[in-house]
Amino acid sequence: MGAEIEISNLSVYYGAVRALTDVSLNIPEHGITAFIGPSGCGKSTLLKTINRMNDLVEGFRAEGGVTVGGRDVYGGIDVTQLRKRVGMVFQKPNPFPMSIFDNVAYGPRTHGVRARAKLEAAVEKSLRDAAIWDEVKDRLRRSALSLSGGQQQRLCIARALAVGPQALLLDEPTSALDPISTSKIEDLVTQLKAEYTIVIVTHNMQQAARISDRTAFFLLGELIEHGATEELFSMPSQKKTEDYITGRFG
Amino acid sequence: MKARSAALRAAVYAAAAITALTIVFLVGYIVVKGAPHLEPELFAPKYTTDNLSMLPAIINTALMTVSALLISGPVGVFAAVYLVEYASRSSRLARGVRLAAETLSGIPSVVYGLFGRLLFVAMWGLSLISGAFTLAIMTLPLIMRTAQEALLSVPDTYREGSFGLGAGKLRTVFAITLPAAAPGILAGFILSVGRIVGETAALIYTAGTVAEMPKNAFSSVRTLSVHMYVLSNEALYVNQSYATALVLMVLVIFINAGSNAIAKKLTIHSL
Ligand SMILES: Nc1ncnc2c1ncn2[C@@H]1O[C@H](COP(=O)(O)OP(=O)(O)OP(=O)(O)O)[C@@H](O)[C@H]1O
Ligand SMILES: [Mg+2]
Numbered sequence: 413m414g415a416e417i418e419i420s421n422l423s424v425y426y427g428a429v430r431a432l433t434d435v436s437l438n439i440p441e442h443g444i445t446a447f448i449g450p451s452g453c454g455k456s457t458l459l460k461t462i463n464r465m466n467d468l469v470e471g472f473r474a475e476g477g478v479t480v481g482g483r484d485v486y487g488g489i490d491v492t493q494l495r496k497r498v499g500m501v502f503q504k505p506n507p508f509p510m511s512i513f514d515n516v517a518y519g520p521r522t523h524g525v526r527a528r529a530k531l532e533a534a535v536e537k538s539l540r541d542a543a544i545w546d547e548v549k550d551r552l553r554r555s556a557l558s559l560s561g562g563q564q565q566r567l568c569i570a571r572a573l574a575v576g577p578q579a580l581l582l583d584e585p586t587s588a589l590d591p592i593s594t595s596k597i598e599d600l601v602t603q604l605k606a607e608y609t610i611v612i613v614t615h616n617m618q619q620a621a622r623i624s625d626r627t628a629f630f631l632l633g634e635l636i637e638h639g640a641t642e643e644l645f646s647m648p649s650q651k652k653t654e655d656y657i658t659g660r661f662g
Numbered sequence: 663m664k665a666r667s668a669a670l671r672a673a674v675y676a677a678a679a680i681t682a683l684t685i686v687f688l689v690g691y692i693v694v695k696g697a698p699h700l701e702p703e704l705f706a707p708k709y710t711t712d713n714l715s716m717l718p719a720i721i722n723t724a725l726m727t728v729s730a731l732l733i734s735g736p737v738g739v740f741a742a743v744y745l746v747e748y749a750s751r752s753s754r755l756a757r758g759v760r761l762a763a764e765t766l767s768g769i770p771s772v773v774y775g776l777f778g779r780l781l782f783v784a785m786w787g788l789s790l791i792s793g794a795f796t797l798a799i800m801t802l803p804l805i806m807r808t809a810q811e812a813l814l815s816v817p818d819t820y821r822e823g824s825f826g827l828g829a830g831k832l833r834t835v836f837a838i839t840l841p842a843a844a845p846g847i848l849a850g851f852i853l854s855v856g857r858i859v860g861e862t863a864a865l866i867y868t869a870g871t872v873a874e875m876p877k878n879a880f881s882s883v884r885t886l887s888v889h890m891y892v893l894s895n896e897a898l899y900v901n902q903s904y905a906t907a908l909v910l911m912v913l914v915i916f917i918n919a920g921s922n923a924i925a926k927k928l929t930i931h932s933l
Contacts, residue, residue, distance in 0.1 A: 465826060470750065495828035502826075506819035509842050518837070519827040568823070575827055 415497065415578030415609045416441050417462060420477040424457055427471035431457045434476070435635045437628055441578075444601065444610045446620035446641065449630035450656070455613045458630075459581045462611070463498040464491055480579065496523060499572035503584040505564035507556035507571070512548050515556045515567060519575035534574050542570035543600045562593025566600065579609035587615065598623050617657055621645050629653045689911070696908030699901040709873040714902050716909060718875045719889035722790075723913075725876065726869065726885050727858045729794035730801060731851060737798075738805030739840075739847060745806075746813040747835055759806075767803035771857075774800045775867030783868055791879040793869030800864060801854035808853070812846025813839060845928045852921040859914060862887045886910050 417439035424432040432454045439445045447455040460466045461474055464485060478485040480498055496519075507515050516535040517525075525531055535552070539545040544566040548559070556567055565585055572580060582601070586594040601610060602623055614620050620627055621641060628638035629652075637644060637653045648654045706715040741759060749756035778796030786792045816839050824834040840847075870882030871892055884892065890910060894903040 463826070465822065468825065492828040492830065495826060500826040502819060502822060504819060506817075506823045508820060508823060508838055518824070518829075522827055522829045522833060571823075571827065 414441055414481045416481060417579060417609060417611070418477070418479045419458070419462075422458075422461065422474065422476035422478060424454070424461055424466070424475075425471070425473040426469060431633055432461070433633045435630075437635055437638055439609060439611060440626070441609045442605060442607070443625040444605050444612060444623055446624035446627045447611065447613045447630060448615070448617065448620050448627060448656070449636075451615075453630040454633045455630055456583050459500075459583050459611060459613060462579075462581060463495050463500055465500065467491070492523075496575050497577055498579045498581060499575065499577035501565070501568050501572055501580065501582045501585050504588050505561055505568050507559070507564050507567050509555065509557055511553050512556045512559070512567060513552040516571050516574045519571060523575060538570040538574040539567075541573050541604070542566045543596065543603075544570060560593070562589050562596060565589060565593065565597060569597075569600065573604075577608065579611070580604065582610065582612040584613050584615065586619070594619075617645075617659075629656060631656070692904060692907050692911055695901075696904035696906075699905040700908065701905075704902065704905055714893065714899060715873075716886060716889055716906050718873055719884055719886045719906075720909070720913070721875055722883040723859055723885040723887075725790060726793055726797065726865070726883065727855055729790060729879075730797035730858055731854060733794060733798035734802045734805050734854065735851065738802050738850070739809045741802075741806045742809035742813055743835055743840070745810055747831065747839065763803040763806050766799070767807065770863075771800060771861055772863040772867075775864035778864060778868035786880055788868065788870030788872075788882040789880045790869060790876050790883050793865050793883070793885075796864050796868045797858050797861060800861075801857055804854055804857070805847075805850045808850025809843065809847045812843035812849075815846065816842045845925050848921065848925050848928065852918070852925070855917055855921070856914065859885070859910070859917065860887055861885070862891045866891070886913070 419435055419437045419439075422432060422435045423430060435458065447458065449455055457466070462478060462480070462485065466472045466474070474486060480494065483489055485494060508518065510518075513535055516538050517531045520531055520534050525534065536545065536549075539548060544563060547563060548567070551558075556564065559567060565588075569580075569585075585601075586597050589597065598619065601612065604610060605625075612620075612624065624641045626639065627641045627644045629636045629644070629648075629650075631652055637648060637650045639649075644653065645657055648657065654660075703713040704715055705717045706713045707717060709715045709718050741763075745756050745759060774796055778792060778799075782792035782795045783789075820838050820842060821834055824838045829837070865885060865888050869884070869888075871884045871888055872882040873884050873889060873892075874881075876883045886906065887910060890903050890906040893899040893906060
């Protein structure tokens, strides 16, 4: 089954506040799609609507369609299975207060993997895929909170990969990191796109231009424009997009 | 201006000194009065009116503490889990539980004793189990509120991380939230142990004053604090009650030190 994400005529409300208005967008497989736009325009809201993290918010309501791999996210799908297929990485690295190994093994254990050998294999593979294995292989039993911020974020990516997702949602994954850690994560994400559908929210225009294949620009809860990153940055069709990417916008 | 701040400083130092001296005096007084009378027969395996052994009372104290906490611990912690993790902000039940806890925590222990006598003693007589239930109710608000604080202080980013990996509420609570809150929850248990070990009024009403080890849960028992109270009421046994006070004091100091060490270990592990 594929992991293409289709969003059609989606509106999202928090109580009486409308956070997204009539958004339609296709996110193809095996590529990186960047969400850009000023603070409060609804980027995180859209991301959390895709894997239903918004369910926890009181007053949250979604109208319209979201499908992942052709399956309706808000129509009878098992949330656990959905989140297994669509992993998420947050703005602030949030490793659990437990060992590095247990952090990565948390997802597989959640989904019923008990055998030691299997867990060890999954942990190693995920840490390798997240390009952090060499840095932590000698201290898997140490607390994850002893890692640097950049290492913690790559650990969180490894933790998300360990459940075997097809898509990865990254909400400003580098905004709390230094330039070197940031470039490591960018390299990592670029490598991962061969196997995963990746959506990344970023406030950094250069980052979006550097790593993404497609870009979507949001403003006040509306999708203003989306398309191939190169085109959108070189010749945006909308004046608002141009103002935003050239920094003329507040 | 200068004179005023000098006076203020003197007052602060004086207050600190008075506090320190009070403790030194109290501890010293009890050690001086109690230590010479710490005779081996005070720790004989069996209590008689001749040896006045406190060993059964020490064991009863441990039994009473464990029994009471076995009841109030799970109830208090799970009530806190309900309030923090499950209840919606507008929930009536949640508001009721919070109000009950606040009210309960202000009631003097002697009132718990009276209540325990009317309810538990009527069913089970003066007994370990009546005392344990009474003290469980007495410590419940303390355990619940400290657990609640501890759970609230666990960052939401941990919960998000867990849900994001497909874990349900139950797994998130047991694998992430409760372990992260463990040091704070433990602090509530420690405070409760202190209250149970030091309690007399509520226990005299509910567990009675039999200075022997219990045959079963329905036997009357006296804890160390009650033992001391009983001894000190009899003019003849003043020396023995000082000795008992000394043991009680050392016991409490050890409990505090031990549980501080555990709490520290838990905190370091989670950092
Ligand atoms: N839990 C919530 N409850 C109520 N309103 C919310 C909630 N989360 C977000 N909103 C509102 O929805 C709108 C979009 O917020 P969102 O977090 O999606 O913006 P964003 O584009 O991610 O911004 P940023 O770049 O600052 O992260 C904002 O107006 C915000 O106030
Ligand atoms: Mg956001």
